[in-house]
Amino acid sequence: MDAQTSPEPTGGLLICFYIAFPLLLLVGTWLIHWLGGRSRRRHLDEQEAYFHERIRVTNLKRFPPSGCLNPQLVTGSAAIANNYFVAFLAGFKHIFGGELKGYTQMCDEARRLALVRLLQEAESIGANAVYNVRFETATIVTAQNNKQSGGVELIAYGTAVHEER
């Protein structure tokens, strides 16, 4: 009984696995990417606007002669995951070349998030300026296959001081 009816369900299953499921995944991850990205960027915009007037950020190595107090190392880090939809589009882009906008955005978000966390730490110790800010990037390798990027890790670090203005 089972053996007779098996070819048809397997065909249906194959279509399910190779066409319907990835399509659903693409649409779903595109929605999440679009909505989630919007809310993350709004949060980052708010935070950056908040810190813009309060803390001055530079990557200068030298302090101004006017005088600074309490130098301390501050850091911020973020690990941002890849998105299935973005990875799919990037796969197509590899054929024609050009900018991988999704990945550019992913790196940008990670960098801004790391910097915002650095600023939060600087504010918590009462600093109003951060000197010599540097960024360090690493990619996360996924277990299954190294072809697929597993996201990006970002560390931002700098020297927080309280300077007289």
Place this chain on the structure above:
Amino acid sequence: MIIVNTETIPGKRIVEVKGLVQGNTVRAKNVGRDIAASFKNLVGGELKGYTELLVESRREAVARMIAQAEQLQANAIVNVRFATSSITSGAAELYAYGTAVTVVDDYSQGV
């Protein structure tokens, strides 16, 4: 111990350079975190487990660097840098290095 990533420390003067100090650590998260992360790679967003891992290993690397500086009897580390690399899946190496120095207060520079 004063730790900065600039070449000078405001209000202080470097009187002696003790030498390069470094600290590193390779850390992995547990399998559960890895599985959660691989699911997260479908939808994007922040990998909280890996951010945590990054923070922990950074602290560990800095702590080892400080321990070396203390052995050299330095009271500050200047020009600190971080470097990261992905060794294998789910593991990250973090390397912190800087120059251990002895500093004294210098009021002539204006604090």
